[in-house]
Amino acid sequence: MTHRYGIEFEVPPALIAQQPVSPRDSAKLLVYRRADKTITDDYFYNLDKYLVPETTLVVNNSKVEQCRWLFPKQSALVSLPTSRASSTADFSGISASGPCESRGAVPNVRLTNNSRSFDGTASSPNSSEINDVEIFVLEKLDNRRIVAMVKPGRKFKLGKKLVLADGIEATVTAINDDGHRTLEFNLDHDSPMLKQYEHVPLPPYIAQNDSLEAEYQTVYAKQLGSKAAPTAGLHFTDKLLAKIRNSHAYAEVDLKVGLGTFAPLTEVQYKAGALHAESFEVSAENSHIITGAKHITAVGTTSLRTLESLPNRQPVSGQGFSGKTNIFIKPGYEFMNVDSLITNFHLPGTSLLLLVEAFVGSANELLRIYQHALKKQYRFYSFGDAMLII
Structure with a gap:
């Protein structure tokens, strides 16, 4: 057919x-x-x-x-306030999966073998228990800044500093129309501490x-x-x-x-x-x-x-x-x-x-x-x- x-x-x-x-x-x-x-x-x-x-x-x-960065489940994903961006803006409802569809990017791509996609909707906003945090790097702007798809999207609000793992922090400095985040890390991308969380992405059906x-x-x-x-x-x-x-x-x-x-x-x-x-x-x-x-x-x-x-x-x-x-x-x-x-x-x-x-x-x-x-x-x-x- x-x-x-x-x-x-x-x-x-x-x-x-x-x-x-x-x-x-x-x-x-x-x-x-x-x-x-x-x-x-x-x-x-x-x-x-x-x-x-x-x-x-x-x-x-x-x-x-190694553009798929996976940080394991924690009891809480700590968000620390920062003065780098206005705290009045709230982009928690924006996800990388929805707006991406109009540009032919990956709609609801599952990059792990669980049921979550890049839409930040699989767990309740009131829950302190979250699944793995995923950052899919689309572009490296310099040694510490990236543009990425993220999940759960509701956690990556503009102006928030996130503790992703012990000694690893990322600040959300921008969110574009596609829901992609610009993140600034406290470590270089090639830092051994960060490299352990970086993986080669396999296709979503594998x-x-x-x-x-x-x-x-x-x-x-x-x-x-x-x-x-x-x-x-x-x-x-x-x-x-x-x-x-x-x-x-x-x-x-x-x-x-x-x-x-x-x-x-x-x-x-x-x-x-x-x-x-x-x-x-x-x-x-x-x-x-x-x-x-x-x-x-x-x-x-x-x-x-x-x-x-x-x-x-x-x-x-x-x-x-x-x-x-x-x-x-x-x-x-x-x-x-x-x-x-x-x-x-x-x-x-x-x-x-x-x-x-x-x-x-x-x-x-x-x-x-x-x-x-x-x-x-x-x-x-x-x-x-x-x-x-x-």
Whole structure:
């Protein structure tokens, strides 16, 4: 079944991968050939058998940062008055979940395996007992100030100084229209005392498990700053990557994956034809490789969005690129820079699925591919199996 925001399907809970396979490249690989509409089932460790001989493999080397800060339940979350902001303002009713929805951010995302979301409504305002305090860092302004989503929102009132743990305090210095708080800490972000509470965030459909933090990074991750992993790259092992690089050109881009990657597509975004903006950078060395490529295989939708945000492939002499992209790729889009795509199996109703539909070239064909994947018990989403479209 299809609708305006792409194909619709249901994934049995058993097929939503909660952890990666081991080794990484033993994941299943579905190969789809657009020319004759054939589907081949294989394993990711055989990827090199299907790559176009002259292709250049382009990956996103961004690394997921520890932007989910979790402070354990306390008998009380102490709020100390401060003169930094007017005490007459009361933003206790503002939450990060409600206003965020209009911008395509995460509506009621559950970042823990309990029932609370970033809306501060799960416990009574009169209760002195609270659940874990969560701070999801959206931006670091300097060594001590951040912009973040918080919960419980009712505790993070403007002008309040909060004791989050022994020796760790944060002052709410601003609340923007989205309900995001600006917090100023009494410690630097890299302080050992604070670092113990910082975690790599897993997707909301995966129970938080710090033992999976290393598995949620690609083997080539270098540039810290993403809120989520470029998951198509999680299937590569060092051995497989070395094998491919022996016979194919290789380049890296850096796109900072934002929190909006979890979000369902909104009507506002669809009408505007633009998504959440994400920062990207391509070094002069990698730009030279990319612009000289005869054929490009993008590893993941983030690599593809970066490449399609660059000027058309033309010889460039030592010129790098950087900027922000909000490119929205949907059916009807004409791809200029990418010829093949490696991607995972995505959530319905997301911009990622529309991008893949555009690349396949037909909603009916994409639905057939996904029905095949479900029948063959492919694992879905971030830690799931992969697809190569050639």
